[in-house]
Amino acid sequence: MRHTGRAIIAVLAAGVLTLAGCSDGGEDGGSGSGPGGMSVPKIDKLGSLGAGEGAVNVIAWAGYVEDGSTDPKVDWVTGFEKETGCQVNTKVAATSDEMVTLMKTGEYDVVSASGDASLRLIYGGDVAPVNTDLISNYQEVFEGLKNKQWNSVDGQSYGVPHGRGANLLMYRTDVVKPAPTSWGTVFDPNSPYQGKITAYDSPIYIADAALYLMKTKPELGIKSPYALDDTQFKAATDLLTQQNKLIGEYWSDYTKEVQAFKSGNSVLGTTWQIIVNLSKADKAPVEAVLPTEGATGWSDTWMISSKAKHPNCGYLWMNHIISPKANAGVAEWFGEAPANKLSCAETVDKNHCATFHAEDEAYFANVWYWTTPVPQCLDGRTDVTCKDYAAWTQAWTTIKG
Structure with missing residues (x-):
């Protein structure tokens, strides 16, 4: 298969999260207060583009920066290097924590x-606000991805949107009948599919339980699946502890989930669209739905270091990687919805954007992008303390047993 799939980075289980709730940064990234009183350091954005410095040092998820060495047909780097003179040096990171650590070195x-x-x-001052006027392709980015809580502060962009996707409910059509429409099917204590249900192996999966409870038990008062007080958190973790008896295996490696559904060891559970596609390509009788309660999801952003040694090449790279053809190439190879709306005309598979709902903002309106929980409740409450990600991590270890 040409597709690496998003799950080529198996460690996304702990890595791809979105810390929501923003602050009063200025148009130039001026200081302001964010979640928990965090402040935005004063960092100037680039005023104008100069000549390329001859290189750009990139940290990326696997599959985002392909130069033809993985597959000769998959290359959106070589042309960029020839056109700009900026040699692309790529460091593939395995986790978000690793990316943060590497960016702090100032070497990227x-x-x-x-x-x-x-x-x-x-908030750590490791990236600079982005002057989107210097990125011509930015104007073609879907509006639904611009100036969001994970890539901007008080209207100031700190990055260039790259792509997005939802966490879906996949099922074997020959076993699971009738076709499921709700996440309730993976939480039913009397499920006939006990031992063959699968779930995403990450503390952030607690949000999936919270989202289900938010829609089905309004008396809990959950407004965001990432802002849980003691009572709400206990309800979500209790639900997952109960679900643990139904789980055959937790997954974080896409190849293992594909094989589990193909063999029938798993017949129902969370997935990504790319996994659905690969499973079908392997002749597994599967379908996937966005349940009636909505779903959690993810989005990534290209950001530039506040200590960039090659800022001009950095800007040239960010503009290139969201250009219609390059962004289309990444989206198809990686398995996601592209950020550039013109990319839909450039994909090899002309149904790609329809498959990944790239142009369907109503679809993504039902997606709660992964959000790192913090003590200061991200739903705006100030009279209670919410559970932070450390508590989620500890609880997840207990849930799995």
Whole structure:
């Protein structure tokens, strides 16, 4: 298969999170207060583009920066290097934590940051606000991805949107009948599919339980699946502890989930669209739905270091990687919805954007992008303390047993 799939980075289980809730940064990234009183350091954005410095040092998820060495047909780097004179030096990172650590060294110019990395980098002063006027392709980015909580502060962009996707409910059509429409099918204590249900192996999966409870038990008062007080958190973790008896295996490696559904060891559970596609290509009788309660999801952003040694090449790279053809190439290879709306005309598979709902904002309106929980409740409450990600991590270990 040409597709590496998003799950080529198996460790996304802990890595791709979005720290939501923003602050009063200025148009130039001026200081302001964010979640928990975090402040945005004063960092100037680039005023104008100069000549390329001859290189750009990139930190990226696997599959985001392909130069033809993996597959000769998959190359959106070589042409960029010839056109700009900027040699692309890529460091593939395995986790968001690794990306943050690497960016702090000042040795890298740009990073394809996931949510928890993005705001940590902003508030840590490790990335600079982005002058989108210098990125011509930015104007063609879907509006639904611009100036969001994971890539901006008070209207100031700190990155260039790259792509997005939802966490879906996949099922074997020959076993699971009738076709499921609700997440309730994976939480039913009397499920006939006990031992063959699968779930995403990460503390952030607690949000999936919270989202289900938010829609089905309004008396809990959950407004965001990432802002849980003691009572709400206990309800979500209790539900997952109960679900644990139904789970055959937790997954974080896409190849293992494909094989599990193909063999029938798993017949129902969370997935990504790319996994659905690969499973079908392997002749597994599967379908997937966005359940009636909605779903969690993810989005990534290209960001530039506040200490970039090659800022001009960095900007040239960010503009190139979201250009219609390059962004289409990444989206198809990686398995996601592209950020550039013109990319839909450039994909080899002309149904790609329809498959990944790239142009369907109503679809993504039902997606709660992964959000790192913090003590200061991200739903705006100030009279209670919410559980932070450390508590989620500890609880997840207990849930799995």
